[in-house]
Amino acid sequence: MLLLLLLWQIQDEDISASSQWSESTAARYGRLDFEEGDGAWCPEITVEPDSLKEFLQIDLRSLHFITLVGTQGRHAGGIGNEFSQMYKIKYSRDGSRWISWRNRQGKQVIEGNRNAYDIVLKDLEPPIIARYVRFMPVTDHSMNVCMRVELYGCEWLDGLVSYNAPVGEQMSLPALPAYFNDSVYDGAVIHRCVCGLGQLTDGVCGLDDFTHSHVYNVWPGYDYVGWTNESFPSGYVEIMFEFDRTRNFTTMKVHCNNMPSRHAKAFRQVVCYFRSEADWEAAPLAFGPAEDEENPGARFVTVNLANRMASAIKCQFHFADAWMLFSEITFQSVKRCLPLSPRLPSPEDDPTHKIDDSNTRILIGCLVAIIFILVVIIVIILWRQVWQKMLEKRGPGRIPSPSLITCFPRCVPASASAAASKSTAAAAAAAVQDGAPHYAEADIVNLQGVTGGNTYAIPALAMDLLSGKDVAVEEFPRKMLTFKEKLGEGQFGEVHLCEAEGMQEFMNKEFLFDIPEDQPVLVAVKMLRSDADKNARNDFLKEIKIMSRLKDPNIIRLLAVCIYSDPLCMITEYMENGDLNQFLSRHEPEGQLAVLSNAPTVSFNSLCYMAAQIASGMKYLSSLNFVHRDLATRNCLVGKNYTIKIADFGMSRNLYSGDYYRIQGRAVLPIRWMSWESILLGKFTTASDAWAFGVTLWEILNFCKEQPYSQLTDEQVIENTGEFFRDQKRQIYLPQPVLCPDSLYKIMLSCWRRNTKERPSFQEIHRALLEMQP
Numbered sequence: 001m002l003l004l005l006l007l008w009q010i011q012d013e014d015i016s017a018s019s020q021w022s023e024s025t026a027a028r029y030g031r032l033d034f035e036e037g038d039g040a041w042c043p044e045i046t047v048e049p050d051s052l053k054e055f056l057q058i059d060l061r062s063l064h065f066i067t068l069v070g071t072q073g074r075h076a077g078g079i080g081n082e083f084s085q086m087y088k089i090k091y092s093r094d095g096s097r098w099i100s101w102r103n104r105q106g107k108q109v110i111e112g113n114r115n116a117y118d119i120v121l122k123d124l125e126p127p128i129i130a131r132y133v134r135f136m137p138v139t140d141h142s143m144n145v146c147m148r149v150e151l152y153g154c155e156w157l158d159g160l161v162s163y164n165a166p167v168g169e170q171m172s173l174p175a176l177p178a179y180f181n182d183s184v185y186d187g188a189v190i191h192r193c194v195c196g197l198g199q200l201t202d203g204v205c206g207l208d209d210f211t212h213s214h215v216y217n218v219w220p221g222y223d224y225v226g227w228t229n230e231s232f233p234s235g236y237v238e239i240m241f242e243f244d245r246t247r248n249f250t251t252m253k254v255h256c257n258n259m260p261s262r263h264a265k266a267f268r269q270v271v272c273y274f275r276s277e278a279d280w281e282a283a284p285l286a287f288g289p290a291e292d293e294e295n296p297g298a299r300f301v302t303v304n305l306a307n308r309m310a311s312a313i314k315c316q317f318h319f320a321d322a323w324m325l326f327s328e329i330t331f332q333s334v335k336r337c338l339p340l341s342p343r344l345p346s347p348e349d350d351p352t353h354k355i356d357d358s359n360t361r362i363l364i365g366c367l368v369a370i371i372f373i374l375v376v377i378i379v380i381i382l383w384r385q386v387w388q389k390m391l392e393k394r395g396p397g398r399i400p401s402p403s404l405i406t407c408f409p410r411c412v413p414a415s416a417s418a419a420a421s422k423s424t425a426a427a428a429a430a431a432v433q434d435g436a437p438h439y440a441e442a443d444i445v446n447l448q449g450v451t452g453g454n455t456y457a458i459p460a461l462a463m464d465l466l467s468g469k470d471v472a473v474e475e476f477p478r479k480m481l482t483f484k485e486k487l488g489e490g491q492f493g494e495v496h497l498c499e500a501e502g503m504q505e506f507m508n509k510e511f512l513f514d515i516p517e518d519q520p521v522l523v524a525v526k527m528l529r530s531d532a533d534k535n536a537r538n539d540f541l542k543e544i545k546i547m548s549r550l551k552d553p554n555i556i557r558l559l560a561v562c563i564y565s566d567p568l569c570m571i572t573e574y575m576e577n578g579d580l581n582q583f584l585s586r587h588e589p590e591g592q593l594a595v596l597s598n599a600p601t602v603s604f605n606s607l608c609y610m611a612a613q614i615a616s617g618m619k620y621l622s623s624l625n626f627v628h629r630d631l632a633t634r635n636c637l638v639g640k641n642y643t644i645k646i647a648d649f650g651m652s653r654n655l656y657s658g659d660y661y662r663i664q665g666r667a668v669l670p671i672r673w674m675s676w677e678s679i680l681l682g683k684f685t686t687a688s689d690a691w692a693f694g695v696t697l698w699e700i701l702n703f704c705k706e707q708p709y710s711q712l713t714d715e716q717v718i719e720n721t722g723e724f725f726r727d728q729k730r731q732i733y734l735p736q737p738v739l740c741p742d743s744l745y746k747i748m749l750s751c752w753r754r755n756t757k758e759r760p761s762f763q764e765i766h767r768a769l770l771e772m773q774p
């Protein structure tokens, strides 16, 4: 399950710096992709090698688990050219003790930017648990640097601020010894590890065989912290956990290795003591996990903490065998419920009225809470409307990201590769800055189609060009339309198949060659619901404006409109074979199987022809800098003789609801078609359309018989996106379809290249597909 993901809006006052060069390069301008002020945070003086005096600091207001950071330099629209080639990170949980971040090999310096424009993302391995984070530019010679930064993570709900444990030990093995030390512990290590967090909270669970690790280039035993009973005559290892505040604990989960062949087992019993105020409570809690001889693998053992209140817990883990190896320990506690208006009991309180009185207080509290929530919702709605208006007025230029931290939590159990996982949908959610029910990048105009929330996205610049001109399509007399059947339905209206009399006058010559002059023409009529609100109406009109300018044989053509009266209608060409997904699902590849089943067939050449038409339509869209953002077979229509036209039906058609992933009421994402940068960073470009084209091609070659990554859950697809980002050869690619020759699979693979610049343009894809046809 994904965690609840929040877009963190960092207030300006929570971003500070050691110094600033001028008011217009103050800390608050240090947000990634934010072009306000002079375009970045710049310290007052040049940065000297090894000085480490300058920093940009973010106060996250509470503890966070931070897994990824991004940096960017200052270009200020071509005037500036300052960036930081290297930097270090310091963090603090309490604001007083600052810790230098090091990677798993102990290196502190992180490679930064190579130019003033590009965003460079760095995976934090190990992740940071902190409230305060400082970015410190590092240089090898005296130079001016400026930085913009972003943090990705999520709130650290465990509340654990440190654990204190005996130093891990070493096990002799036939080849190399296994070291069970806590190698990323960020506190002091003398005889015990004190005042820090480390491998037990780094989100990486050890493998079944402790000699192997998820992490590259490390020693056997790396993922585990472990001890032998020979060093503990008491028979147990004591670990103390300190928390940010007194909490009501429900469970503790301990990820233990279990390799009987190496005498490593989970604990036999654990005895926990609780400290809520100054003193340890006398009554401990004892728990003995059930023996599980059948399952030899590493596992989480869940300890019921029985709602004990504590700000510190001390647990004695009793050995069950010679070795005890832990890789993660997590705590679950009840969410804090603050009283709305705390009131101390007074001696005047009449005990006979106590129950009534407290009920009244609860009732009043609830009412106040409801009123407060309603007020907040109203303020947010009003604020959004104002914001939207401002954006419309702004024209070109990026929407400044109000966030400096985007929720990007790491795995919990399972594997380190889950790392980027939960993260990601988060980052996409983070891109939902305008409250629109879809994911959106900066310079895009979002259109809601009647069949759903369809979203052709165009650069604000292109939108400006359009807005200056009239709609290039004519009004059609509504009475000349005769309803035939309903083709589809969505949140905002319906699509009907209609006969249109006299439509020939409204059609370009290229459409007319096979239509008799005096016969009605079949058209698809998209109709806005009569009860649609003002926003839906405006979006419908905007869609008309944009669609009226799209003129390409492989893009669905807007023929005419009915906008002088309600309901608003768009009249488009009718494609008699429906959408490509359903069309191919009904067909089989040519061959014996088809002969036996008597199913209609489509030849390989026809598949290539259809794919080439999609590439051609996309070539046209990309030439206008249009980004489709939802290219898939479900959004392509099929006419006579395998003609294909790209459309965008939005995301609310029930038939395809399984293709969209919903983020907690925020965004609807076609994650199986989306590039890693669209999911992780909310970036939608022609290169991400190329990625989706690769997936569309894969669907076509599979005759749409299988959903992409059908064996993966949505969460696993998002985890896999993290692997594409990491690029450590652990990402899973869609497999080569049976029918697909190597040359075609190579095109797909090129569309899924990590580096957006290395993906082919639609021109290249189109040419390659044409060459494939006889």
Ligand code: ADE
Residues within 6 Å of the ligand: 487, 488, 495, 524, 556, 572, 573, 574, 575, 576, 578, 579, 637
């Ligand atoms: N369904 C929605 N729009 C359509 C169109 N233009 N042709 C055929 N089916 C459709």
